[in-house]
Amino acid sequence: MWRRCIHSSRGALHENPLGLPSRPPPPTIPRRTTGPPEKRAIANVGKLLAVASGKGGVGKSTVAVNLACALARQKLSVGILDLDVFGPSLPTLLGLRDAPEPVLTPQGALVPLANHGLACMSMGFLVPGSAPVVWRGLMVQKAVQQLLFDVAWPRLDVLLVDLPPGTGDVALSLGQLAKVDGAVVVSTPQDVALLDVQKGVSAFRKLSIPILGLVLNMAHFTCPSCATPHRIFGPPHLPEDVDLLAELPVLPRVSVDGDAGVPPALTDPAVQIVMDPLAREVWRLLNER
């Protein structure tokens, strides 16, 4: 009896020798079990095509708008979404700088504007022309989300997305939130631009966005007096694992007509000869997957 008593009190001492109140269990940090957000389709949009670049100023918006017009010339219904929230170009390139602000549907969705047969939406339609957008990452993500999913697009065969340069918040949000059917990458022929193509392509592949190929912009310049194309930036060192889809030369009308809000793919045979086959190939590739 005495032995049994010693035995049991030893056990109790060992478990809590100072008799302290038992410690509550440590707080558990809620763990995300769902993984990244699920990619969503955009209502009324058949194919979603991103137009991207590694470097800025290489002609992404110009190619996006003219490719959109060339796709529309193939009798497709086409929309274009300007996701360059900090430097939107679509209002200028589509001649909509003085357009009234988009109206809202009763459900609160933005009604796209339209010109040259394209439905279009841009941050530039929502903020006054000279006002800068000064936002941090989360606000950019929210804006991208709204521009992607809160626009009442008409039924579209294809929606082109004009991205800001590089692989920042906007490209990341697009790739994480929406099901993108393909990306066209735009670059000029200089090494500094082409080297960044590789980075952009790797980022898109990580986001499971199929790379349709590269448009080499300002590939050459044909001197009016000698009719010879000159590679004014030297020979391009093209990435090996990206198909070259088209070469667009330096053409003064691309710039002048772009600034005037009339995409030259609608009017200029020198642009159409490049953009029309590009549009047919892009549409074929989009439907191949």
Ligand SMILES: Nc1ncnc2c1ncn2[C@@H]1O[C@H](COP(=O)(O)OP(=O)(O)OP(=O)(O)O)[C@@H](O)[C@H]1O
């Ligand atoms: N093939 C071309 N021939 C002549 N000018 C061109 C050509 N392509 C683009 N440009 C001109 O180059 C300038 C930059 O083009 P654009 O704005 O399309 O580039 P971007 O890559 O969209 O720039 P950002 O990175 O700022 O969005 C514009 O003035 C445009 O008119």
Ligand SMILES: [Mg+2]
């Ligand atoms: Mg641009």
